[in-house]
Amino acid sequence: MSILALLSLSVYAIVNSSIGASRTAMEEQLGTRRLDAFLSVMRDAFLNLPPQGTVALEIAKIPGGETEQRLLLGKVQGILGMQSLAGGTAVFAARPRSDGTRTITFLRIPPNSDDRKAGEALVATGIPLLPKIRKPRWTFFQNGNWLEEYPTGSPRPQLVRLEGDLDGIPDPIQAIFYVPPLAGSQSQGTASPTPSPSPGS
Amino acid sequence: MTSNSKGRRGGFTLFEIMIALAVFMLAVVGIAKAIDSALQGGIEARRRTQCRQQLESRLAYCLADPPQTGQPRVIEANDNHGVRVEETLEPYAAQNAKGQEIPGLKKLVIKTKVGNQSDSADILLNHP
Numbered sequence: 001m002s003i004l005a006l007l008s009l010s011v012y013a014i015v016n017s018s019i020g021a022s023r024t025a026m027e028e029q030l031g032t033r034r035l036d037a038f039l040s041v042m043r044d045a046f047l048n049l050p051p052q053g054t055v056a057l058e059i060a061k062i063p064g065g066e067t068e069q070r071l072l073l074g075k076v077q078g079i080l081g082m083q084s085l086a087g088g089t090a091v092f093a094a095r096p097r098s099d100g101t102r103t104i105t106f107l108r109i110p111p112n113s114d115d116r117k118a119g120e121a122l123v124a125t126g127i128p129l130l131p132k133i134r135k136p137r138w139t140f141f142q143n144g145n146w147l148e149e150y151p152t153g154s155p156r157p158q159l160v161r162l163e164g165d166l167d168g169i170p171d172p173i174q175a176i177f178y179v180p181p182l183a184g185s186q187s188q189g190t191a192s193p194t195p196s197p198s199p200g201s
Numbered sequence: 202m203t204s205n206s207k208g209r210r211g212g213f214t215l216f217e218i219m220i221a222l223a224v225f226m227l228a229v230v231g232i233a234k235a236i237d238s239a240l241q242g243g244i245e246a247r248r249r250t251q252c253r254q255q256l257e258s259r260l261a262y263c264l265a266d267p268p269q270t271g272q273p274r275v276i277e278a279n280d281n282h283g284v285r286v287e288e289t290l291e292p293y294a295a296q297n298a299k300g301q302e303i304p305g306l307k308k309l310v311i312k313t314k315v316g317n318q319s320d321s322a323d324i325l326l327n328h329p
Contacts, residue, residue, distance in 0.1 A: 003218065007225055014229055018236040025243040032250050039254060141265055158265035171282045175254065178261035 031132075031168035038104070038130040039175050045090060046160060046177040050077045055160065055179060056152040057138050060122070062096075069094045070122070071138050071160075072152065087111040091122065092129070094136045101167055104130040132167035139163070141176075156182060248318040255284045256313045256320050263288055263309055267328060270307065278314070285314045293325055 049055070054074035062068045073090040091107040105126040109118045140150040141159035150157065160177045213221075268274035268288045276286040293308040310323040 004221075007222065011225060011229055015232060018232060021240060022236055025240050029243055029246060032247055036250055036254070039257070043257065141262075144266070159261060171251065174258065174282075176258035176261045178264050 027168045028170075031166055034130065035166055035169065035173065041129065042092075042162070042175070043177055045073060045076070046179050048076075048078065049073060049156075049179060050075065051182055053077075053156075054152070055140070055150065055157055056154060057140070057150040058152065063123070064096075066096045068096070069136065069138065074152075088113070089118075091126075093122070093126065094133070095126070095128075097131070099132075101132045101134050102136055103128045104133060104136065130166075133173070134165040134167065136162065136164040245316075245318065248315040249320075251282075251284060252313045252315050252318050252320040255281070255286060255315075256311055256322055259286050259288060259311050259313070260309075260322055260324070263290075263311065264326075267307075267309060267326060283315055287312045290326070290328070295325075 052075045054072070056072045056074065058070050058072060059067050060070060071092040073092075075087075076090045077087065088111045089109040091109060093105050093107055094102040095105045096102055105128050107121060107124055107126040109121045113121065137148075138150075139146045139148055139161045140154075140157035141147075141161065142155070142157050146161065147157075157179055158181065160179060162173060162175045162177070164173050166173055268290050270290050270292065274288040276284075278285040289310045290307050291310070293306045295303050295306050297303055305327055307326045307328045308323055309326050310321065312319065312321040314320075
């Protein structure tokens, strides 16, 4: 009986640790897929920025005393692949969560909104795109330098970079997005066609 | 017959216990192997995704700040969260419809590698 009891205990321990490891692996895969989808959405948002589109970063105080970083893509046309969301400003806000992490949330300020309407749009619930990100940081590449501040009215950056840590993924995030240059303001090389990585070498 | 059944006590024989042990061990080894292969698959999938994400980021970066022609730019895995990146820019010969050579055309090749996973991308740049 004692042999059977020991055996049962060892089987239980093995199965339990295996289930734990599988759960961790599945959570990591889920996080990776979510990050992948988010990066795809952001890449599309930048690549489809129209000539009159603007890029800016603002830090705003929100109810509760915390601050919120907001990446603003102004004068966009069709957001998240939905032409019905035409016009206005796309806002990617890093909303604080109760567990100390943040959720990058999509908000939209309709075109021709006055201050009151814009304020209402910015405190709306929004669409959560990337939850459980820690210390998200947007930086902007302009004339060979990465800038941390990018107020409204700044010229369009060449690149936008997102850094941070995502819960469940061991490596830190570092994603760089290309912002198509405006005709005439281009000083660097031009890709032809639009970048599209091909698998395998 | 009656006396035999009265004298026999309930329980398992050693042979039955050995068979049960063998079945248990087979089941445990099977489960462990299945979980191990699933974990390995997960790790490979993550590396593949990491490779591609890094490739997309470096491709974006190179469009704004390409490497020098003929001088490969290498970012070692130790400095880049385990992803090795190699970027090269080489002149590329191509002709237009009139058979004239197109000037300033260069080929940008980016290769990323994590563990035994690798990925690559190449595009043409008009970079005089």
